[in-house]
Amino acid sequence: MPKPICLAVDAMGGDFGPEINVPGSLVAARETGARVILVGNEDAIQAELSKHRHNDVEIEIVHTTQLAGMAEKPSDILRRKKDSSIQVAFRLVREGRAQGVVTAGNSGAALACGMFILGRINGVDRPALASIMPTLKNPVVLIDVGANADCKPYNLVQFGLMADILAKHVLGVVTPKVGILSIGEEEGKGNSLTKEAHALLKSSSLNFIGNVEGRDVFAGNTDVIVCDGFVGNVALKLSEGLGNALASMLRTELKKSIWSRLGTLIALPAFKRFGKKIDYAEYGGALILGLNGIAIVCHGSSPARAITTALQQAALFVDKKANEQLVAALHVNTELSLFSRAGRTLASRQEASAL
Amino acid sequence: MPKPICLAVDAMGGDFGPEINVPGSLVAARETGARVILVGNEDAIQAELSKHRHNDVEIEIVHTTQLAGMAEKPSDILRRKKDSSIQVAFRLVREGRAQGVVTAGNSGAALACGMFILGRINGVDRPALASIMPTLKNPVVLIDVGANADCKPYNLVQFGLMADILAKHVLGVVTPKVGILSIGEEEGKGNSLTKEAHALLKSSSLNFIGNVEGRDVFAGNTDVIVCDGFVGNVALKLSEGLGNALASMLRTELKKSIWSRLGTLIALPAFKRFGKKIDYAEYGGALILGLNGIAIVCHGSSPARAITTALQQAALFVDKKANEQLVAALHVNTELSLFSRAGRTLASRQEASAL
Structure with missing residues (x-):
């Protein structure tokens, strides 16, 4: 046993x-x-x-x-x-x-x-925070939501590989669709970080579907969305803040007249079901992967x-055994990983020479 | 006349x-x-x-x-x-x-x-998109929401100076409170861009209040929030997407039973007032400043x-005459501007030497 x-x-x-x-x-x-x-x-x-x-x-x-x-x-x-x-x-x-x-x-x-x-797991450059968020369809994993404020392109690829394992084994998605958070649907859109990461993700073993815009995060057509920890943290906290602000505004309006109070009372079970659907408590917490x-x-x-x-x-x-799966996924992407490491070494040399 | x-x-x-x-x-x-x-x-x-x-x-x-x-x-x-x-x-x-x-x-x-x-206005390095957004209190100006995906720290200072003029003359705020979108309230929190921009903003003529977190954007305690165009565009579109997703989820729940439909009907004026409050049509569009x-x-x-x-x-x-005010504000911050230009030239030299 x-x-x-x-x-x-x-x-x-x-x-x-x-x-x-x-x-x-x-x-x-x-x-x-x-x-x-x-x-x-x-x-x-x-x-x-x-x-x-x-x-x-x-x-x-x-x-x-x-x-x-x-x-x-x-x-x-x-x-x-x-x-x-x-x-x-x-x-x-x-x-x-x-x-x-x-x-x-x-x-x-x-x-x-x-x-x-x-x-860290051997081969993981930067552990990252993954948050499971409710959407109109299935939950989405947003990674990184705050562990790494400044990232290199290959970090985003590792985030994708780690969150893919999470989506597969914890959320039960057979072939997770992995996207990168950006500011336009076309491949050429984004900042220098996402454009480089996009190219790396395309050559990885992931089921990469390309750029995902802010407005598509909650549509639920993607299972994993990668981003740097600064953008992810802003996105996570903004969602929380906006949800609270909207709820508070709606509550204020609904309390303004005896009629709307009555209407709210009658529709209460619907409000409660809605509340449960978007309650972060149902989604646990942020997982530190890696x-x-x-x-x-x-x-x-x-x-x-x-x-x-x-x-x-x-x-x-x-x-x-998600961590073992994770090591295997990193192994499959070794070439990519080697390429990234080479890129990183090159970058640090340049940084050093610029001093 | x-x-x-x-x-x-x-x-x-x-x-x-x-x-x-x-x-x-x-x-x-x-x-x-x-x-x-x-x-x-x-x-x-x-x-x-x-x-x-x-x-x-x-x-x-x-x-x-x-x-x-x-x-x-x-x-x-x-x-x-x-x-x-x-x-x-x-x-x-x-x-x-x-x-x-x-x-x-x-x-x-x-x-x-x-x-x-x-x-561009003479002295403006990068024109930026400013969006006026509803909050729990007064509207907030978020800048840049998509014109500049990659920014230097001094760009964020100019964004602040430009949006400050907008808040003063279009929104009628006497002394706008200007914050920088970041991932923690303390000065030391953020990514390398926001940490450097924070220092520059502090020494500017602006009424700078420091870091603002994603969850505080809609609280309405800040009049201007600066960020790079990548983060701002993600924030803007995410807010739009989340607002739509929440409305759609609530609508689905409210339509599920005859009772909740009845309740909604009775409370309809409240829902309408709420809708008007958060309707982006009331807030116009994004202003290209600079x-x-x-x-x-x-x-x-x-x-x-x-x-x-x-x-x-x-x-x-x-x-x-907001554009004239803008030129004057840039002028007051000339020292800062000169410092930034020097920084920029140094950076481009380093970039060139790294090739």
């Missing part, structure tokens, strides 16, 4: 700590059969556990003494908070006691822990449901 | 041609007192004019014989369509017969006509209302 999947949860992470991480973990453990290690202050975790039925799932607690703040500098957390729940949770993965980690804590710290505690182990960072204000979804995604990722 | 403002309209532009451009122009002429020159096929324009009252406004027709397609290459339009309505409309501004031009036609062609027919003359590009599917708004904005821009 294979060893069951074991996942570590940063129980103190996020705006609500154990209150959301514990119940979210219990549901995930029950639904996936995975063992969950709750990392954090034992008393706080036990207090929350006592409020829920949990004798039917495998739960372990690893006690930690330090707290990593949401606004603290990642480098400070890494250096000075060796016994923080976020750092210990990542260490459990490095030590092989867990195969994946979920945190709703400081996302910069999660990236730093991923890089320095877990380390690490030795899978790590998922949830929004600081995540509800328990988002923690459950993230753990389910992590369990699927581990179960499907 | 000062000469009245005269504006040229590309009457054939957009998906609907004279059908929207003519009535849109008539309303604007009536409301602003500006003279409007309708440029395009005279028969088509006359046919549309005959459907509306127009003896109370000053309208002139300039007949053209060629049509510039929405999908045609801008360089082809510029070279081979000398008698297209879009090109002739821009030429009227160069010849001093009009002070501004509005088109719902090919936006790439409008940019090309702006650059090659009107030319040219000798003002040019506004409307969405291809613009209704007449958008043409009217664009003409009103153009009339205000001319009336407030």
Whole structure:
């Protein structure tokens, strides 16, 4: 019998700590059969556990003494908070006691822990943040949503290769359609980064469909969209902000008269279904791809449901041996990879000579 | 008595041609007192004019014989369509017969006509597209939304200076708050472009408030947000796409049962007010800033209302002598400008030596 999947949860992470991480973990453990290690202050975790039925799932607690703040500098957390729940949770993965980690804590710290505690998969130049977003049709994976503000063209190809594996094994898409976020449909449109990346993606093993414009992201005709981490982060946060702004404007208008209040009340189930469809909690968090182990960072204000979804995604990722698939995909694209490396070396030489 | 403002309209532009451009122009002429020159096929324009009252406004027709397609290459339009309505409309501004031009036609062609027919204001390195967008509070000017896919830090400073004038004189903001679109609130966050631009903006004459994140764009706490044309175009089109996707999802849910249909019907006035609030037609089009003359590009599917708004904005821009203000603002920031030029020359030398 294979060893069951074991996942570590940063129980103190996020705006609500154990209150959301514990119940979210219990549901995930029950639904996936995975063992969950709750990392954090034992008393706080036990207090929350006592409020829920949990004798039917495998739960372990690893006690930690330090707290990593949401606004603290990642480098400070890494250096000075060796016994923080976020750092210990990542260490459990490095030590092989867990195969994946979920945190709703400081996302910069999660990236730093991923890089320095877990380390990159051999051959991955830059790990990246992948976000699964709702669209009019199937969800789309947007990568990178913030790990790498400045990218080289070959980084975008690796992002595509990593997100392709995610779409295949976690979202169940047989042949993911991979596009590049740009500012025009034609191949020649874009900035210098996307134009070069476009050429590389075309020669990769991916099912590359070309440029995707901002207005097409939510149409749902693409499974994976690659971009640099600056553009991706702006896109992700802009979507969040616009969604909230529109909801707030509509709510204001609907509350203005007794009639529209009545209408809203009658149509409430429809508003609720709509809310569920676009609720990011249903989509978990952002996956850090390219690490030795899978790590998922949830929004600081995540509800328990988002923690459950993230753990389910992590369990699927581990179960499907996605990281091994990823190494294989990088291998298939070795030539491309070699070409990129050559390009990179050339570029660094030029940078050096320009100094 | 000062000469009245005269504006040229590309009457054939957009998906609907004279059908929207003519009535849109008539309303604007009536409301602003500006003279409007309708440029395009005279028969088509006359046919549309005959459907509306127009003896109370000053309208002139300039007949053209060629049509510039929405999908045609801008360089082809510029070279081979000398008698297209879009090109002739821009030429009227160069010849001093009009002070501004509005088109719902090919936006790439409008940019090309702006650059090659009107030319840049002395001292402006790169003209840019400014879009006025609705937010929870006052409208925000996002610049650049697509004219310059690759930018240098000092370009972003000039974008800020130009949009500041727009916010002051067209939107009536006394001291516009200018931010830079980035991926974190702290000064050190962003990509290499925004970090360098941040430093330059701080030393400019602008009321610079620092980094603005994607989620804050629609909160309405900033009057001007600068970014490169790639990021801005993605942001603009993403907002448009997300707005449409959310509306479509909500509509689907509301249509699912007889009860929610009834509720929607009762709340219809609220939905209509909401629709008007976020309708881009109320916000005109994107202004090309930095040219000798003002040019506004409307969405291809613009209704007449958008043409009217664009003409009103153009009339205000001319009336407030915004281009002269712009020259003055560039002058105040000369030191910065000189510094930037030096930086640019150095950069091109490095680029040349790297070849």
